[in-house]
Amino acid sequence: MPVPDLFRAMMKEEWRMHSTIFGSLGFALFPAVIAVFAFFGALTLPIFADVFPYDVVALLIHTLFMLMGVMVGSFGLMGREFMNRRFGQASLIAYASRSLPVSERRIFAAFLVKDTVYYILLYVLPFAAGFTAATPFTGLDPALGLLAFVSLALAFLLGLSAVCFLSTLYARSVALLAGTAAVLAVAAIAAFRLGAITVSAVLPPYAFFLDPAAEPLALSLLLILVPAAVSVLFVTVDYPDRTKRFTNRLDPLAGRLRGLGSAHFIAKDALDLLRSEGGAGKVIFSFLLPLGLVWVCLQVLIRFIPGVDPLVVFAVLLGVISATIYNWLTEFDSFTSYTFLPVEISEVIDAKLKSYALANLLPLGVLVLAAATSGGAGTFLPALAAFASVSAYTLAVTVYLTGLHPNVMLYHAWVFLRYLLAISPALLLLIFASIVDPAYAALSLLLVAPAAFLLARARTRWQAWEMPTY
Amino acid sequence: MRQMIEATELTKNYGNVTAVNRVSFSVTEGELFGLLGPNGSGKTTMIRMLTGQIPPTAGSARVMGLDPANDPIGVRGLVGIIPEQETPPSFLTAEEYLHFVAGIRNLDSVDERCDRWFDLLEFRDKRDVLCKDLSRGTRQKLMFAQAFLHEPRLALIDEPLINLDPIMQRTVKDFLTGYVQGGGTVFISTHILEIAEEICDRIGIIHNGRLLHSGPVEDLVATGRHLESFFLDLVRGDAGA
Incomplete structure (x- = not known):
């Protein structure tokens, strides 16, 4: 089977997989949501230009797209477990070299081409389009939109090819992967220390965006094509057996949590988090990174709007961001895992809420730390009320709209829009009120009632939900 | 003997597709009942309705005296279930x-x-x-x-021997036979006829959501016919009808 035919089949497969989850229209609208997001994001650039110069923003966005490439590559290569839990026994062309008369190399090449085309059309193009559409209002050169499209596509591909390269090394030998990673890390640290290397040199697509010359473009292509070619040439699906063994940690953990009820479910959530790829570190990293960014942005905001209490506004945003912990708690779970056991779906949801409450000790710690270090102890109580209420409300909206599947359902344009419409007005009102007087942040407690209502509705809604069989 | 499963005119529609069409049967305590049918004939849907995983569109069922549509947790608390996927x-x-x-x-x-x-x-x-x-x-x-x-006193198993090697298949078949001899009841759905012929007391044959036949395996054996030819005649006849 020639690569172009495989490519076409994989493109159809990818589309059908997504449209099965979200519905064709729902998924087709997702690029529009990205474009709108990029448009409004670009409009704020001049406001933050003082503290976030354009080149810093460009660096962040290029890094983000590179990480997206890493994520897409990781999912394609290691996402079978995730898909199995969502759809039963997932069977994708990418895993079919043992059953089809097509070489692993050819399948993998087609897989790379498919991911390149598919995700550039899905993510990069709409992002660049939204950015370009905003240029008349931001005073930026519209040609930057085209440049951003090319450089962001390169950044995405850099991440994709790097993860493919590293996974091929992993499949061949863990020692080879560890050795390569160690050499690269030591070389990078030494080069930075000696001043022989700059951020632009490490991320040539970003350098190309700053200066669209032939040299960074060639370097970008080199860093994309060589690892990609090596990974295609040496790809193997015969992964060495790295089965891990664990003593029974469920019962001791459940024993300690017995007082909370649903102890076995909470213990299972904890083990899912700790043992899945990235461990607890992925939660902390994905959580603390945006929080750091929020804190810096707030310091800027204070200059523009006198009277803003950064701790209260931070607490509101902390409440929204903390709700993403629910996504981690549900990543490997599905209602179908429980339909043959004597357990109500509402009980599963309740257990998730308890796990969520426990995990929220982390953002609570962040809030306490922020209050202690920023001298905001005077507004700590309204900030605490705002954090707890917003977190509960955002969680309730998420559970109502997505059940146990926020990681996939929030990509549905219609669901995402409802999510935004449910959260944004409350959030903006609360921030506005707290600007007038930080004590008004306590009004956030009014969100507790709709949160309780939505959670009650979510229980009955998902109880009646029938998982389609595939 | 106690009726462990009673299905009456059980029906399930998915949109315009009728997966199970007015099926009635019963399974008595101490029986090993096999629901046989080609792929997509409605076997899995039947098990999901009997265990309260999905509600029927019409008809009713009693499993160990409980209605799975009204008390799914009660049913699943009593029975053992092995889903296919x-x-x-x-x-x-x-x-x-x-x-x-x-x-x-x-x-x-x-x-x-x-x-x-x-x-x-x-x-x-x-x-x-x-x-x-x-x-x-x-x-x-x-x-x-x-x-x-x-x-449990009743187990509902969707494709019991799937992915098991021949040695383990023997172990499982022996276990199920012994379990039933000890008073347990088993409802299996399968498309592997040999299993049914070897271990089932009674069979039902389902095709396109309709129950075409229900009866003891020994009645079939008494006629000198093999289950395979009986099954093929029945299903092909139904498909041609």
Whole structure:
């Protein structure tokens, strides 16, 4: 089977997989949501230009797209477990070299081409389009939109090819992967220390965006094509057996949590988090990174709007961001895992809420730390009320709209829009009120009632939900 | 004898597709009943309705005296279920998964219960391996163990021998036969006719959602016919009708 035919089949497969989850229209609208997001994001650039110069923003966005490439590559290569839990026994062309008369190399090449085309059309193009559409209002050169499209596509591909390269090394030998990673890390640290290397040199697509010359473009292509070619040439699906063994940690953990009820479910959530790829570190990293960014942005905001209490506004945003912990708690779970056991779906949801409450000790710690270090102890109580209420409300909206599947359902344009419409007005009102007087942040407690209502509705809604069989 | 399963005019529609069409049958205590049918004939939908996983569009059922549509948790608390597709949670070990199920079912003496199944199905050496790293065969053994962990009086099994090697198939068949002789009741759905011919007391044949035949296996044997030819004649005749 020639690569172009495989490519076409994989493109159809990818589309059908997504449209099965979200519905064709729902998924087709997702690029529009990205474009709108990029448009409004670009409009704020001049406001933050003082503290976030354009080149810093460009660096962040290029890094983000590179990480997206890493994520897409990781999912394609290691996402079978995730898909199995969502759809039963997932069977994708990418895993079919043992059953089809097509070489692993050819399948993998087609897989790379498919991911390149598919995700550039899905993510990069709409992002660049939204950015370009905003240029008349931001005073930026519209040609930057085209440049951003090319450089962001390169950044995405850099991440994709790097993860493919590293996974091929992993499949061949863990020692080879560890050795390569160690050499690269030591070389990078030494080069930075000696001043022989700059951020632009490490991320040539970003350098190309700053200066669209032939040299960074060639370097970008080199860093994309060589690892990609090596990974295609040496790809193997015969992964060495790295089965891990664990003593029974469920019962001791459940024993300690017995007082909370649903102890076995909470213990299972904890083990899912700790043992899945990235461990607890992925939660902390994905959580603390945006929080750091929020804190810096707030310091800027204070200059523009006198009277803003950064701790209260931070607490509101902390409440929204903390709700993403629910996504981690549900990543490997599905209602179908429980339909043959004597357990109500509402009980599963309740257990998730308890796990969520426990995990929220982390953002609570962040809030306490922020209050202690920023001298905001005077507004700590309204900030605490705002954090707890917003977190509960955002969680309730998420559970109502997505059940146990926020990681996939929030990509549905219609669901995402409802999510935004449910959260944004409350959030903006609360921030506005707290600007007038930080004590008004306590009004956030009014969100507790709709949160309780939505959670009650979510229980009955998902109880009646029938998982389609595939 | 007590009726463990009674289905009356049970029907399930998915949109315009009728997966199960007015099916009535019963299974008596101590029976091993096999629902046979080609792929997509409605077997899995039938098990899902009988265990309250999905509500019927029409008709009714009683399972151990309970209505699965109104009391699905009650039914699932009494019976053991092995679904066809579901796999155990990825990041629990085999032993942890059994303890998880035991926790849901409020069972005591969990270690002893687990040990029995590790030994019977010969996967003690895999007890500390994450479920995601287990072979399909071992996952099926684990699903078997979870279904019988609470020693139910009735088990509903979708494709009981799937992914098991011939030695383990023999073990499972012997277990099911002994379980029924001890007063237990088993409802299996399968498209593998040899299983039904070998271990079932009674069979039902379903095609395109309709029950075409229901009766004791020994009646069939008495006529001198093999189940395979009987099944093929029936299904092909229905398809041509």
